Amino acid sequence: MSTAFSYPMQLALRYHPAAQRPACAAFLRGTEPAAWLREIGRWGLSAEQLSCYLVPESIRSVRVAGLLVVAPEGTLPADVLEPCGVEAGRLYVPTHAALWPATTPEELSAALVWPRQLLHPSIGLVGFDTEDELDLSSLLELQAPQATDWGRAKMGNEPRPPLQQIRVQAPTAADVMQEMQEDVGTALLSDLPRPPGTTPGMLQKQWDNLRRGMLRRTLQLMQRVPNPTEKKRPGPLATGELLVGLLLLGLLLAGVIWLLHAIVGVDLDSFPWSTMLIVLVVLGSHLLRAAQQKDNSSQPAYPPVRRPAKLGLLTRLQQRWRSNLAELEKKRHNEIERLLRLFTDNPDEALKYAIPLGGPYQDRGTAAPSAQLGPRATEFNLGRLGGGGRVDAWNLDAYQQDLRQRYQASAHRETAAGHYQKAAYIYAHLLGDYPSAARVLEQGGFYREAATLYQEHLHNRPAAAQCLERGGLLLEAATLFAELEQHEKVGDLYQQLAQTDLAARHYERGVALLLTNHDHPAAARLLNDKLASPDRAQTVLIEGWTVGRQPEACLRQHFNVVAAVPGADLSTQVRKVFQHHTPREQLVPLLQVLSTLSEKYAAPELRTTTREVAYEIVGAEAATGNLVPLNLLHHFLPDDPLLASDCNRFTTRQACRLTDAAPALYMQAPQLDATVQWQQAVGYGAQWLAVGVRNQRLHLARANWYGHVEYYSWTTPLEDPRVQVLADEQHGNQIILRSAAGAAFETKQLSQNKHFPQSLTVRCPSWLPPWPTRVALLPNKCIASVWLEGTTLLLHRYDAAGPSGLLLATQTYQPDVPVPLVDSGVRVEPYELLYYDSLYYTCFDNAVVWAAEDGRCQVYSKDEYTYSLTRSAYLPNPCFAVSTEEGLQLWMPTQGADEAPQQVVFDGGLSSAASSFVGVEHLVAINDQATVYHLTEDGAKWVKRIKTPTQVVAVLPTTSRQQFALLETNGRVSLHTTT
Numbered sequence: 001m002s003t004a005f006s007y008p009m010q011l012a013l014r015y016h017p018a019a020q021r022p023a024c025a026a027f028l029r030g031t032e033p034a035a036w037l038r039e040i041g042r043w044g045l046s047a048e049q050l051s052c053y054l055v056p057e058s059i060r061s062v063r064v065a066g067l068l069v070v071a072p073e074g075t076l077p078a079d080v081l082e083p084c085g086v087e088a089g090r091l092y093v094p095t096h097a098a099l100w101p102a103t104t105p106e107e108l109s110a111a112l113v114w115p116r117q118l119l120h121p122s123i124g125l126v127g128f129d130t131e132d133e134l135d136l137s138s139l140l141e142l143q144a145p146q147a148t149d150w151g152r153a154k155m156g157n158e159p160r161p162p163l164q165q166i167r168v169q170a171p172t173a174a175d176v177m178q179e180m181q182e183d184v185g186t187a188l189l190s191d192l193p194r195p196p197g198t199t200p201g202m203l204q205k206q207w208d209n210l211r212r213g214m215l216r217r218t219l220q221l222m223q224r225v226p227n228p229t230e231k232k233r234p235g236p237l238a239t240g241e242l243l244v245g246l247l248l249l250g251l252l253l254a255g256v257i258w259l260l261h262a263i264v265g266v267d268l269d270s271f272p273w274s275t276m277l278i279v280l281v282v283l284g285s286h287l288l289r290a291a292q293q294k295d296n297s298s299q300p301a302y303p304p305v306r307r308p309a310k311l312g313l314l315t316r317l318q319q320r321w322r323s324n325l326a327e328l329e330k331k332r333h334n335e336i337e338r339l340l341r342l343f344t345d346n347p348d349e350a351l352k353y354a355i356p357l358g359g360p361y362q363d364r365g366t367a368a369p370s371a372q373l374g375p376r377a378t379e380f381n382l383g384r385l386g387g388g389g390r391v392d393a394w395n396l397d398a399y400q401q402d403l404r405q406r407y408q409a410s411a412h413r414e415t416a417a418g419h420y421q422k423a424a425y426i427y428a429h430l431l432g433d434y435p436s437a438a439r440v441l442e443q444g445g446f447y448r449e450a451a452t453l454y455q456e457h458l459h460n461r462p463a464a465a466q467c468l469e470r471g472g473l474l475l476e477a478a479t480l481f482a483e484l485e486q487h488e489k490v491g492d493l494y495q496q497l498a499q500t501d502l503a504a505r506h507y508e509r510g511v512a513l514l515l516t517n518h519d520h521p522a523a524a525r526l527l528n529d530k531l532a533s534p535d536r537a538q539t540v541l542i543e544g545w546t547v548g549r550q551p552e553a554c555l556r557q558h559f560n561v562v563a564a565v566p567g568a569d570l571s572t573q574v575r576k577v578f579q580h581h582t583p584r585e586q587l588v589p590l591l592q593v594l595s596t597l598s599e600k601y602a603a604p605e606l607r608t609t610t611r612e613v614a615y616e617i618v619g620a621e622a623a624t625g626n627l628v629p630l631n632l633l634h635h636f637l638p639d640d641p642l643l644a645s646d647c648n649r650f651t652t653r654q655a656c657r658l659t660d661a662a663p664a665l666y667m668q669a670p671q672l673d674a675t676v677q678w679q680q681a682v683g684y685g686a687q688w689l690a691v692g693v694r695n696q697r698l699h700l701a702r703a704n705w706y707g708h709v710e711y712y713s714w715t716t717p718l719e720d721p722r723v724q725v726l727a728d729e730q731h732g733n734q735i736i737l738r739s740a741a742g743a744a745f746e747t748k749q750l751s752q753n754k755h756f757p758q759s760l761t762v763r764c765p766s767w768l769p770p771w772p773t774r775v776a777l778l779p780n781k782c783i784a785s786v787w788l789e790g791t792t793l794l795l796h797r798y799d800a801a802g803p804s805g806l807l808l809a810t811q812t813y814q815p816d817v818p819v820p821l822v823d824s825g826v827r828v829e830p831y832e833l834l835y836y837d838s839l840y841y842t843c844f845d846n847a848v849v850w851a852a853e854d855g856r857c858q859v860y861s862k863d864e865y866t867y868s869l870t871r872s873a874y875l876p877n878p879c880f881a882v883s884t885e886e887g888l889q890l891w892m893p894t895q896g897a898d899e900a901p902q903q904v905v906f907d908g909g910l911s912s913a914a915s916s917f918v919g920v921e922h923l924v925a926i927n928d929q930a931t932v933y934h935l936t937e938d939g940a941k942w943v944k945r946i947k948t949p950t951q952v953v954a955v956l957p958t959t960s961r962q963q964f965a966l967l968e969t970n971g972r973v974s975l976h977t978t979t
Contacts, residue, residue, distance in 0.1 A: 013097040013121050021085030024073040025092050027055065027120065029066040029082065033139040036067050040136070043077055052134040055118060055126055067134075068092065068118055088112060093119045336399050343406040347413065350406070351422070354430050357404055401792060401814045407431055408810045411440075415807075420444025434458055435769055436796070438467075442804045447471025454766075455480075462716075462744030463766035469493070470803060482506070484716050485513065486746065488526060507531050510715065517697055517713040518673075520544025521553050528561055537561050542581055549673055549711045551586060555593045563601060570601060571609035578613050587617045588629055595635035611636040668707035672971030673699070681954035681967045682727040682735075687756050688956050689735060690967060693721040698737070698745060700762065703973075705958055708755040712762070714745040724830060728777045731835075734800065736783070737764040738830070740771045767805035769796075774833035774842050782808065786833050786842055786851075791815075795840065795851060813857040815849070832869045836878055841893070843869045848882060850893050858893070872917040874961075881915045881923055888915065888925055888933070890940070914954070919961035922978040926952045930966055932978055946976060 028036045040050065051070040057063045068084075070092070076083065084092045087099065088108040099108075114127030342350040407430045414423040420440050428437035434457050441450035447467050455464035465480035478493040487510035494503035507530045514523035520540050528537035538561055544554030555577065562573045574594065582590050591614060598610040614636045621629045630647045634640070672678060676699045678692035690701045696717045702710040720741035727735050737745060744766035752759040765783075768775060774786045781801040787794055793813035799806040834841040840851045843866045851857040864885040872879045880891040915925040923933045923940070930946040948968055956965040958975070966974050 011103070011119070012100045013093060013119065014100050016096055016098045019085075019095045020098050021087065021093075021095055022073055023076050023080065023083035023095050024086055025068060025070040025084040026076060026080045027066055027068055027082040027084060027118070031064050031066075036069075037136070037139060040069065043071075043075075045071060045075055047136050049075065050136070051116075052136060053116070053118075053128045053132055054134060055120070055123060058123060065123060068128075070116070084118070090115060091117050091119060094121065097121065336403075340399065340402055340406065343410070347406075347410050351410060351426070354407065354426075355403065356430050357400060357407070357432065400790065401812065404431065404792065404812055408812070411436075412810070415440055415443070418444070420446065424449075428453070435767065436807055438463070439767055439804050439807060442467050442470070443806065445471075447473065451476075458742075458770065460742050460744075460766060460770075462742070466744065466766050466803065484743070485509075486716055487513065488530070488715075489746065491530060504531060513715040514713070515540070516695070517699070517715065518549055519711070519713045520548045521550060521557055522713070524554070524557060524561070528564075534561050534565055542577070545577070545586075546581055546583070549709075552589050552593055553710065555590065556596070559593070559597055569605075570603065571605040574606065574609050574613060578616075587620065588626075591617045591629050591632055595632050598636055599638075607636075668705065669965060669973040669975045670703050670707045670709045672701050672703070672709065672967075672973065673711065674971045676701075676971060677721070678967060678969050678971055679721070679723055679953055680725050681956055682725055683957050684727050684729050684735070684760065685758055686959060687758065689725060689727065689760075689762075690954070690971075691723050691725050691737065692971075693718060693723070696721070698723060698739075698743075700748070701971075702750055702756065702760075704755055706755070710750070710756075712748050712750070716743050716745055718743055722771075722829065724771075724775075726775060726777055728835075731777045731779045732781055733758060733760050734777065734781065735760050735762045736768075736775070736777065736800075737762060738768060738771065738775065739764070742770060763800075765800060765805055767798075772830035774831050776833040776835045776840065778835055784833065784835065784840065786840060788844070793849070793851065793857065811851075811853065811855065813851055813855070815857050815859040834869065834871050834880075836871060839878070841869065841871065841878070841880065843882065848880075848891055848893075860891075860893075868914055870915045870917065872920075874917060874920045881917070881925075883915060883925065888923070888940075890935070916955035916957065916964070918955075918957060918964045918978055924955045924964055924978075926955055926966070930955065930976075932976075934978075943978065948972075948974065 028039055030036070049072055053068040053070075054064050055066045055068050057065040083095045085095045086092055088105045090112050091108065093099065103111075115130055117125060117127045119125050336355075339350060339353055339355075342353070407426050411423045411426040411431070414420075414426065420443060423440045424437040424444075424446075427433045427440060434453060438450045438453040438458065441447075441453065447470060451464040451467040451471070451473075454460045454467060461480055462484060465477050465484065468474075468477035468480065474493045474497055478490050481487075481489045481493070487506040491503040491506040491510065494500075494506065507526055511523045511526050511531075514520075514526065520543060524537040524540045524544070527533045527540060538558055541554045541558035541561065545551050545558065548554050558577075559570065559573065562568050563570050574597070578590065594610045594613060598607050614633060618629045618633055621627075633647055672690060672692075673694075676692040676694045678690050678701075681688055681690035687702060687704050690703070692699050692701075696719075698714045698716070698718060700712045702712070718739060718741055720739065722740035724738040725735065726738070735750075739745075743764070745764040747764075748762040750756070750760040750762060768783070769785045769787065776784045776786075778784050778797065781799070783798045783800045783805070785796050785798070791814065793815060795811040795813070797808045797810075799808055831843055838853055840853075842849055845865055846863070847859050847861045848866065848869065849857065849859050862884060867883040867885075869883075869891075870881045872881075878893060880893075882889045882891045915923060918924055918932075921935050922943070923935055925931050925933070928951075929948065930952055932943040932946070934941045934943050946966065948966060950968040950970050950972065952966050952968055954967040956967060956973075958965055962978050964976055964978070966976065968974075
């Protein structure tokens with residue numbers, strides 16, 4: 001390190017607020033090497049990039065004042081305390097210092113002596129030679145190693161568990177909706193323009209309200225007071241006059257209280273009306289006792305005098321006050337009519353004054369009566385749904401239909417305009433239609449609010465979980481799906497959140513539930529695809545092949561899992577399954593599986609093994625007289641084009657030799673799983689579907705009329721075992737499941753295969769209206785629902801293709817019938833809703849109805865209770881079988897007719913739980929037993945009665961119009977003819 005010196009030209013440093021040069025060095029003040037190393041380490045630069053020099057205190061002292069560190073330009077961090085820049089390539093000065101006097105680089109370079117120099121404001125000028133550069137490693141002192149016994153070390157603290165999830169403390173749904181609520185104004189409807197001379201003043205409004213309240217309270221009190229007449233003796237007559245006086249005194253006090261309410265704001269609900277009434281009664285009793293004593297002492301006894309009957313004073317007062325009350329009620333009707341006109345002129349303004357028409361939270365107490373409609377907030381507010389505040393009830397019977405149409409039109413308009421919260425307000429607060437409110441909120445992206453509405457107000461947890469999943473709220477969705485025991489879905493959500501341990505845990509729970517349901521294929525799929533455990537999947541599938549409900553599906557899936565393992569020997573597995581895991585009764589199913597396996601995997605070794613196994617099975621079956629497997633032999637010898645025809649010719653000749661053999665049976669009735677309690681079945685083309693419950697789990701069987709059955713199951717528990725299945729092959733391949741408990745099931749794809757030529761999609765939309773609302777399948781993947789609200793028939797059409805069920809159209813009907821269409825509550829199952837040729841057909845407790853999409857509606861009331869409705873699919877014109885308390889009837893509605901033509905099918909009083917048309921001329925009804933009727937032009941003729949060991953739950957059409965099948969609760973299926 002060299003010493004400082006002076007120059008002939010004296011240079012000085014002057015501070016400048018702006019940096020004069022880029023930083024390429026730093027002066028680290030202090031004498032502690034540890035502090036220097038910490039600061040240098042913070043920069044993140046390697047030692048090879050740095051050049052370091054010790055800086056003395058001054059020209060008179062060589063004690064260290066700091067360290068000059070030179071780094072490449074642009075590599076130092078911006079927060080260096082004393083950054084320096086370079087001038088003339090060798091002179092380092094602070095970045096915010098300017099040289100004075102100004103010099104050119106040439107002049108400055110000629111004056112510099114050392115390779116590097118530092119001009120510091122307080123230290124002065126310091127020069128550094130090449131050998132003055134400091135090696136940073138020399139600042140480190142390493143002690144000699146010491147002999148230490150590390151065998152006594154103890155385990156440290158346990159590491160903290162890994163972070164599983166992060167949740168944001170979100171506000172409540174009510175708070176969120178309150179923040180989104182807009183200020184809609186506070187103007188009264190009475191302030192809007194009126195015809196000239198009809199605008200009431202403020203005093204008139206208060207007087208109308210006061211009069212109405214006084215009249216209502218007075219009439220309530222007068223009905224409890226005996227009405228004195230002129231027929232009684234003078235003593236009782238004075239008593240009646242006394243009571244009238246007390247009543248007038250009470251009315252005067254009530255008027256004063258109402259005036260205080262109108263002016264000061266006294267709360268009428270909290271006012272002690274009962275106390276005031278007790279005081280008046282006590283006072284009246286004392287006065288009455290005094291008046292009776294006076295009458296008895298001053299007047300002699302004489303027989304009662306008969307006088308002509310005439311109206312008493314109280315009667316005349318009641319009539320007068322009722323007339324005044326009716327006049328005030330008329331003002332309310334005028335307000336409603338103004339509201340209807342306002343919906344035409346200014347719908348947005350009209351929504352502020354709209355009156356709720358329905359919902360479970362209406363009429364929670366009585367508010368102060370008023371002759372004007374007050375404003376309301378027109379934004380959906382989740383916090384106001386369950387509160388049920390006091391309301392001033394208005395009589396809307398004459399205007400209900402018109403108001404409903406205005407509200408629904410406004411809801412559609414707001415939805416189309418993208419104002420989803422306003423539309424939700426109309427549905428939830430005005431119409432009481434919470435499912436539509438939840439759907440429109442979900443459509444607008446308000447997933448959390450929609451989920452809260454589903455869960456808290458509709459008690460539909462599946463819909464809430466699916467809504468949260470679509471909104472990206474995966475943790476909350478996973479919690480709800482776990483409560484529903486849909487563990488595979490929960491595992492998928494945790495996989496998206498990169499929480500593999502939790503995902504695997506729920507996958508294992510899903511496997512256990514599927515095995516409990518005897519669904520071995522689904523359990524093996526979960527093991528192989530989600531848990532990456534092909535060995536366990538193979539074990540489960542072999543178990544399903546030997547003891548399961550779907551042996552062929554399990555074995556086929558087993559071979560696919562084995563083939564997917566690298567280096568697997570499929571031919572060895574085939575031989576192993578044949579020799580060790582196939583009982584005698586499953587040889588033919590094994591042959592059917594191997595016939596497709598040899599075509600799918602064309603390995604020479606596999607083809608040889610399957611052919612040898614086929615020879616053994618065909619030979620063994622032929623020895624017992626079973627020649628059916630012989631027709632499968634050509635699959636194992638594809639190079640022989642004549643083998644199939646030869647086998648067919650041989651089997652035909654053998655059949656001809658059996659002269660006494662019975663006719664060939666083309667259809668077989670399979671036996672379904674007897675451990676399932678089967679509830680319902682529907683036909684779909686050449687196949688049919690049955691649903692049942694076992695251990696609170698839903699099971700579905702797909703079968704054909706050749707004895708082949710496929711099973712599917714769901715893990716979601718059912719709190720209520722009642723289930724409805726809907727299918728209509730004319731309107732698509734969707735199968736809709738509905739649960740009375742509102743449970744939702746994951747979608748199942750029933751694929752097409754050699755046994756079933758049509759693929760089906762089984763869905764359970766969570767957004768469907770709650771049970772027991774009527775539901776029907778429509779063309780173009782649409783769904784319709786119908787229900788009654790009062791005397792109004794409501795029809796909704798939804799787009800079932802989307803996940804949230806977009807509401808397409810709403811139609812209201814106000815049928816003009818002599819009896820109200822109100823369900824008595826006897827029936828707990830949903831009535832049928834049948835759709836045919838743009839018309840809807842359904843029935844109610846004592847009526848059958850058809851309704852058109854253009855607004856037409858016809859109701860046919862009945863004297864007896866109606867149970868079910870069935871349409872014939874074999875006639876061009878609509879023909880229905882109606883099951884009533886009096887028996888079965890045929891109903892052939894004619895549009896525009898005053899009465900529905902009906903024909904009594906069975907007049908013995910036998911009502912059926914369900915019925916089905918079999919061909920054009922036959923009808924089968926089931927109750928405790930099945931009854932067959934022959935339909936003719938003159939009516940119906942009883943054919944036969946079929947008794948079954950257990951309860952029949954469904955009548956199924958077959959591929960023959962003269963044959964049908966009966967399904968019993970224990971899974972027994974029996975074939976019958978109509979003759």
